[in-house]
Amino acid sequence: MxxxxxxxxxxxxxxxxxxxxxxxxxxxxxxxxxxxxxxxxxxxxxxLCRSVAKDGFTYDYSGHLLHLxxxxxxxxVFNMLDGNLREVSRDARIYSEGRLTKYPYQMNLWGLSGSTVKECLSGLIDAHIAARAPKPSGSFLKWSLDIFGGGITKNFMKPYNEKLFRLSAGDFNAEWCGGFVPRPSLEDALRGAFSDAHKAVGYNASFFYPxxxxxxxxxxxxxxxxxxxxxxxxxxxxxxxxxxxxxxxxxxxxxxxxxxxxxxxxxxxxxxxxxxxxxxxxxRAAPVVCFNLGVKGNAGHGVHWMYFPEKKFNFYRVGFYSNINPASAPAGHYSMYVEVSFPSGKRRDIARALDGAVSGLIDAGLIGSPSKIVSLDIRPMPNAYVVYxxxxxxxxxxxxxxxxxxxxxxxxxxxxxxxxxxxxxxxxxxxxxxxxx
Ligand SMILES: Cc1cc2nc3c(=O)[nH]c(=O)nc-3n(C[C@H](O)[C@H](O)[C@H](O)COP(=O)(O)OP(=O)(O)OC[C@H]3O[C@@H](n4cnc5c(N)ncnc54)[C@H](O)[C@@H]3O)c2cc1C
Known part of the structure; x- marks a missing residue:
């Protein structure tokens, strides 16, 4: 030896x-x-910070955006990349009830149905009145209820995070949330519920990308x-x-x-x-499989990524490389990353997940038909999300x-x-x- x-x-x-x-x-x-x-x-x-050049597209292992x-x-980073960097003002959305609302959900209820807005706002007001001290080491569910109230928890926080971690929201805590989950004042939430004009908030209001x-x-x-x-x-x-x-x-x-x-x-x-x-x-960690897709045509929007809290979609997030950087896709095409997570320690049926993802993308109007997909790259990430x-x-x-x-x-x-x-x-x-x- x-x-x-x-x-x-x-x-x-x-x-x-x-x-x-x-x-x-x-x-x-x-x-x-x-x-x-x-x-x-x-x-x-x-x-995980690698990129692949395939079929004329440049993909990451799901979009890796620099929040500096x-x-x-x-x-x-600026010195090292020596000019090879662009700053992008974030356009992130939530897709629910068949509509796109702005991220973060809790501050941008504008555009949701009247009953959802009412449910979210009344829960938020109750939470503000109760003024409980949220405990990050307790369950995520309780933490979310204490901060956001019942409506926002039911319509976004719980379903989205359960889909991401593949666990019940009572079985993980909120210690990971720190700077990642913006907390609205009542005033901000009300403004975001009754008007579309809202300042960009959150850990990634603008970001950089090569x-x-x-x-x-x-x-x-x-x-x-x-x-x-x-x-x-x-x-x-x-x-x-x-x-x-x-x-x-x-x-x-x-x-x-x-x-x-x-x-x-x-x-x-x-x-x-x-x-x-x-x-x-x-x-424990929740594995993720990222489906990188190159698609013929035009995305038809400039959104950088979308969150999907609803169960009917098997993915929790879809991002658009070609909106983040048009050079990521050849002319006449757009490209996206579709993230599907799996329960920790269970067998993954990737082919089935891909079928489900493509149907979901069609359902959400993000691709016209499977025949438009001209490039596919699959990136499994076995430990993607550490489970708290x-x-x-x-x-x-x-x-x-x-x-x-x-x-x-x-x-x-x-x-x-x-x-x-x-x-x-x-x-x-x-x-x-x-x-x-
Ligand atoms: C889906 C997803 C999206 C993300 N998006 C973003 C984003 O937009 N912006 C952002 O800032 N961050 C993002 N991240 C986080 C980012 O990927 C990580 O913070 C970063 O990759 C961590 O780098 P690392 O070098 O610590 O770990 P890794 O990238 O995992 O590198 C560890 C290396 O160790 C090697 N290795 C493993 N076992 C052994 C062994 N026994 N001996 C020797 N080598 C070994 C692996 O092959 C790997 O190359 C994202 C993460 C995920 C999962």
């Missing part, structure tokens, strides 16, 4: 792992002899920097990790002794590799405690087992790299 001693071992060559090494390349002295290795299980780097709120991260090459351009830029200071071994994974002796055994049989370990691989796989089987078994069930927080804490003080950094959406996005990954990665210098 070959054995090698290095400074930094990074598990996973997605955006988080690459960004740690990219940042190191910027802050290590030129003469530095620090050795860093990224070990990536798949043959390709990039993880932190000035330091915005500056970093002009060329899809989101992969960002991971490519990170990888160029990462390779200046680091070796990347693709097609290899960490089979066993011994945090006490700071060693990992890779799937090619080699041993790596490290000073620091950054793990961005799914926390349950990390825990298993460390021999912590029972915590690993307690971590009531075991999650303790389990994550248990794993963290087991490696505490052993120079292990658990980072990224899956490494830290949380609901997060690319900007957060980049920020975490920078902070970790800066500790190593």
């Amino acid at each position: 070959s054995s090698r001693k290095i400074d930094n071992l990074i598990l996973g060559g997605g955006i988080t792992g690459l960004a740690v090494a990219a940042r190191l390349s910027e802050i290590l002295p030129k003469s530095s002899s620090v050795e860093t290795l990224i070990v990536e299980k798949s043959p390709f780097t990039g993880g 709120r932190r000035p330091d991260i915005r500056k970093w 002009r060329r090459g899809g989101i992969q351009s960002l991971v490519d830029a990170l990888e160029i920097r990462a390779r200046r200071v680091c070796e990347i071994r693709a097609g290899v994974f960490a089979e066993k990790i011994y945090p006490d002796s700071k060693r990992a055994i890779l799937s090619d049989g080699s041993e790596i002794k490290y000073r620091h370990l950054v793990s961005t691989i799914p926390l349950k796989d990390f825990a298993r590799a460390c021999g912590m089987k029972s915590p690993a078994d307690n971590l 069930d009531f075991a999650r927080a303790n389990t994550v804490e248990k794993i963290r405690k087991a490696v505490n003080g052993k120079n292990v950094y658990l980072a990224g959406r899956y490494g830290a087992w949380k609901y997060s996005y690319m900007e957060e990954s980049l920020a975490e990665a920078r902070a970790i790299a800066e500790k190593f210098v």
Whole structure:
């Protein structure tokens, strides 16, 4: 067995792992002899932030839009993409009752039927009068009722999130909501119920997206920097990790002794590799299959993405690459991503899901007929949405405690087992790299 001693071992060559090494390349002295290795299980780097060029279309693993709120991260991304970035003012909608209303639902009831508006507003007023303190660690259902009241919960919050997580809204909590679910004042909700003119609200009122090459351009830029200071071994994974002796055994049989370990691989796989089987078994995620479609014709609208709370549609969200960036599709065509989630740990019937998705798209008027689909690309994401069930927080804490003080950094959406996005990954990665210098 070959054995090698290095400074930094990074598990996973997605955006988080690459960004740690990219940042190191910027802050290590030129003469530095620090050795860093990224070990990536798949043959390709990039993880979920990859893009595919197919049939003249550019698809991501479902649209990956850059929400850049932190000035330091915005500056970093702008520098790396060097002009290959466009800012887009969000146009997001909810499709329900056969109509499109503006996102977020709770602030834009305008356009819904009179009875739904009445139900939503009276529930919201009741919730404001009751003024209960919502508890994110309690059930999502209770949290939503406390904040939004019965109508908004029944018509959007409950059905949408149950479809996304494939769990009853009483069985997961609201700890993931943080900045992702805007909370309206009564005044805002009333204004949004009685008029169409409403300011864009929420975590993504405008966003950025590459002009060329899809989101992969960002991971490519990170990888160029990462390779200046680091070796990347693709097609290899960490089979066993011994945090006490700071060693990992890779799937090619080699041993790596490290000073620091950054793990961005799914926390349950990390825990298993460390021999912590029972915590690993307690971590659940809702898998998603993304159907990327290229369609002949014109989308007929400029919406960037739509949420689908109703049960009759098997997808929870549909986005339009070609509205986000017209260069994503050839002339005379449009392109979309259709996201269908599945219950954690159950067999997935992808062919059936695709049939259901196409029927739903026709029903919602988003494609004319199946014959208009000229390109199909299917991207399964086995851990897409971390499930915030009531075991999650303790389990994550248990794993963290087991490696505490052993120079292990658990980072990224899956490494830290949380609901997060690319900007957060980049920020975490920078902070970790800066500790190593
Ligand atoms: C449907 C969906 C839509 C999203 N949309 C957005 C969006 O619009 N904007 C946004 O900012 N974020 C979005 N995200 C979140 C974004 O995808 C993540 O925040 C980001 O990809 C996390 O990157 P990562 O490097 O931490 O993880 P990953 O991308 O999962 O990378 C981890 C890498 O580790 C590798 N790996 C796994 N196991 C091992 C092992 N044992 N050994 C070695 N390597 C291993 C994997 O192959 C992978 O390459 C979305 C996520 C999903 C699921």
